[in-house]
Amino acid sequence: MLGVAGLSGCSSSTASSSAKLTIGFSAWPGWIPWQVAADQGLFKKNGLDVELKWFDVYTDSINALATGAIDANSQTLNDTLTSVSGGAKQTVVLVNDNSTGNDKIIAREGINSVGDLKGKKVAVEQGTVDHYLLLLALAEAKLTEKDIELTPMATDAAAAAFVAGKIDAVGAFAPFTTKALERPGSRPIATSAEFPGAIPDHLVFKAEVVKNNPQAVQGMVNTWFETVAWIKANRQQAMDIMSKRGGVSVKEYEDYDSGTSIFTRKQNLDAFTPGTTPQHLNHQARLASDFLMNTGLAKNQPNLDGLFDDTFVKAVKE
Structure with missing residues (x-):
């Protein structure tokens, strides 16, 4: 970096x-x-x-x-x-x-865009920048936090829960993104690179x-x-x-x-x-x-x- x-x-x-x-x-x-x-x-x-x-x-x-x-x-x-x-x-x-780019919204297999998060369970550490990134991405997809099932969780625990299949998507920062991406078929659907500054x-x-x-x-x-x-x-x-x-x-x-x-x-x-x-x-x-x-x-x-x-x-x- x-x-x-x-x-x-x-x-x-x-x-x-x-x-x-x-x-x-x-x-x-x-x-x-x-x-x-x-x-x-x-x-x-x-x-x-x-x-x-x-x-x-x-x-x-x-x-x-x-x-x-x-x-x-x-x-x-x-x-x-x-x-x-x-x-x-x-x-x-x-x-x-x-x-x-080191802050990412990472989703399980089958979720291909932020719009696909509607009704899904998303974990993020509430109040942090990854929560902010999630809301920015949702707004761009014409969704709000009310359109998803938000699960507040510390970032390390959120990444682990995602890998364990307990949630559909996670907001995380590096190096916890590496852990989250260990889930087979998972992929970033939004990153901080899309929101400069x-x-x-x-x-x-x-x-x-x-x-x-x-x-x-x-x-x-x-x-x-x-x-x-x-x-x-x-x-x-x-x-x-x-x-x-x-x-x-x-x-x-x-x-x-x-x-x-x-x-x-x-x-x-x-x-x-x-x-x-x-x-x-x-x-x-x-x-x-x-x-x-x-x-x-x-x-x-x-x-x-x-x-x-x-x-x-x-x-x-x-």
Whole structure:
């Protein structure tokens, strides 16, 4: 997944931070590079004392940041908006990637299109981006959630239930898509590639950390771009590290290459710039906020003021 955005000449300036940062991440190809940063000593190189905290269940990481149990997390825009709607103070400082195919709606044999899901049992982790993707796909097929039998389930459990034949379709993200596709005759009937920009993934900090320790935040952003450059220069070694952390084979991990677009610094800056197209975060945030409100997943309209901070990406040297 890392062939799409090699970045050279990243800043290697160090950040001075005496405080330890606890950073959450989980099984998504756009976030697993943090393991490379840890293994190659890039956090320390940038003056950081970082504890990487792995979450087997992605939603646990969202809750950990929302409750202040960790300092920052790797999470989607939708999930950040849900937390902000609930009163959490969070700041997006980096776009890791966009999902460009690694989120999929996968159906059993005999279901050939999203329109065929009418009346069928579909499992998805409620409130996540795959739920969002499902609703986008249903809307395009002129259906709504009421036209299917929605079965809320954690993503790993949903993929397992699908393989076991307990449900007709599943919404999942990589690497759980690999598990789901083990079911004979199964196939993707919709993917995030069909909805450009709808699923951006970020490094999100507690707002108080950004305010009180900006040097550490800068160090994290610097580290990310150095990590992407290191991966490009040491691809095989990086693939070994990342596939091991993701619990999949190297070949499986490499198969995710086209489904996750790692963002360059310029793509980051373009995304942070206000606009009205799918590439602009403020535009996607408005659409996602409407989704959360319309589905009842958020009781309050998320406050977007101060949510996006491009200061740290701007400070990275090209």
